[in-house]
Amino acid sequence: MKLINQLSKETGIPIGTLRFYEKSGLFSGKRKTEVTSNNYVYYDEEVMEKLRFIQMAKAVGFTLVEIKDVVDLWYKKEITQQAQINVLDRRLKQIDEKMAELKAMKKQIELCKVNIANRRGNPG
Amino acid sequence: MKLINQLSKETGIPIGTLRFYEKSGLFSGKRKTEVTSNNYVYYDEEVMEKLRFIQMAKAVGFTLVEIKDVVDLWYKKEITQQAQINVLDRRLKQIDEKMAELKAMKKQIELCKVNIANRRGNPG
């Protein structure tokens, strides 16, 4: 069980950002009832997994709301199995679209590089 | 040569957003000197190419500044050849990183789906 500072150090996400994510409902920790002197919050490995997922998803342009959709059904059982699958399928489709876009961008940039190397300038 | 409305219709980008992009220096049109009755701005195919690139890059989480770095050297010759290559290489590296992240996300989400289908709940 980690405190917020450790969470921050291990993920590289600033504490302020972590608090913002927690307030946004992306993850949550627990207080230890046996500790009465303070109200520190503790986080488990589940939280670390979620944070690593959040970092990946953010890096490829998913919004916090889109990420929350997925992370939510990670551990919740309230929605139906089909509803869960639907959320995941929607995100999988977006991932495939983003991959196609990355491939197209890569091709375009590589072409641009070749053209620069050939001193012809414009990559169109 | 297209007017802004046509640009918007062909790309699906709202006019307000296009004006914002143009003001941000992502692209620019030209006024026709032979037309004196108005100051309408016309855009060529070069602009359309830039817009298509902007759309792809935005979809995979690049910022407008990162996009501008690339789009700028599309048609400018002021910076050295090596500086141009450097900008492109930086973006190519980002693209590879994003692709790896998409692949990891996809794997994770697919695993999650399998686990839901198996009614075991948690995909870890």
Add this chain to the structure above:
DNA sequence: TGCAAGTATGCAGTATACTACATACTTTAA
């Protein structure tokens, strides 16, 4: 023991990327 460092909470401020609104002029089509 005392003080720096860590934690919780709340609220204000910032950066990025739009989005809407107001004004004024131009073009187009009934």
Add this chain to the structure above:
DNA sequence: TTAAAGTATGTAGTATACTGCATACTTGCA
């Protein structure tokens, strides 16, 4: 010809995602 639609410009407002500051209490270490 006149009203609707298009264009230019500027300014203000909004949404998302942080980021910083202030306050107050707790922990850990010299």
